[in-house]
Amino acid sequence: MAMASAPPRASWRFEAIGTGWEIETSTLLGSDARNAIGASIAAFDAAWSRFRPDSLVSQLARDAGTVPAPVDAVDMLEAYGALADATAGAVNPLIGAALESRGYDAAYSFIDRGPLATPADWRDRLTWTDGVLTLDQPATIDVGALGKGRLVDRVAEIVRSFVDDDIVVDASGDLAVRGAGVRVGLEHPYDPKRAIGVWEVTDAALCASAVNRRAWGDGLHHVLDARTGAPVHTVAATWAVAGTAMRADAIATALFFDGGEALAAEWGVEWVRMTTDGRVEWSRGSKAELFV
Template identity: 70%
Template structure:
């Protein structure tokens, strides 16, 4: 986009940038800040006072946040498609590997998440119940969900183009945006460019949030071990939550099938440098020796 107003700020541990046809006024900015604060207060496992931290220590039943049904419903589909590799109770697995509330980066060994998570975490009659104390982590799709919420908060304040970019997870409305696909092993290079129009693109890579001996934030919830075969993923879908969920699912068998069912397009890079992509994917890809799915 050219000749657009840009608002850049830090929130939930990452850099956000919102581009609009005209500058957002203070009311719009307060609305965005409120949406992010509410989401963080519910879902951040890095805050002692968040809802999920309280449920991790005591379990119990609380009024369900407005995002709970949508996100946990998608988790159910992701979990089924990946044979349990994606699981919202992976929080304790991440914490034990060092990606904990204090970011200790101290590996205390692998532990799998409870396979029966849907019996432990339930929503009924507007209430969220965690039957046993358990640490919910919505990282597989939560930032995408928040991008959608921020987009919805901005929309009433401008009639023009909107791009909401949360450092790799973004939504575009009213325009097209060409987005470089960052090489996971060399941030100065792109493996391709994808033009996104009135849709969302989300990415995930093992070089982000990586530490120790081969540890990173994408764990197989069944084992607590980091994935070893996929290095990076990109997905385009109508909403950022769906794109984020597919970007996570693509690290595992079953992700491409779920993307097809949802009508999402995707690209992924294996750890040996090959690119794979979905049928009909419109991304311009630069890496040789790659294959379509």
């Protein structure tokens, strides 16, 4: 996803949670702002990264039990409930073991050990209430369906507390814009040198997902159907625009499955989707300029 337009601005680029970030502001962020952003990202990673052996979710994967709920737990897991309901269980926060079985594990082995269905009764196994998070038996939580979007929202809030005017927070496909519009190119999933359109994002968030990202082996990629453990093969890429990056990220995931469009309409999220046979679909209210 390529960003375009807007006058030259101060830019801070860095790596975090395994991806590249860029924060654009009118003036360069000082050390207090950068330290606050770094601390927020580090806390999120320590809680939710299944790639870290010392993270909270890795602890629960080994031992289960009850732990203090991270600050994002309620909002993210409630959103997962909506995703699961809308997609008839295709999206499930306990999908981590299925991803590991297909090779997307902490060691990045990319060795496929076969499909593994995710327990459909995840709400019985994973509960969050009264400030605690409980997993009744070991399982691997994966918040990839919306977690990066949630973190982008957190970072954008911190940046806005230091900068009063326009800002852009870009985490390699998950983008939050506060203030003036930014034109974003929608990268073709099969040719990164091409775009299928341009979307102007103003005081909103745009998140994208595609099967050519984090792909390996024979047709394997990171978007699995939790009911079967098999990768999705009908949708190639999705883009969603919402008031928050978490909701845009969630809908970008949901659009790989039946039911995603209905949840997008319920949440007031606009979207574009490209299928693996090259068709481009979009929501009724989408403002994207598509080259079709």
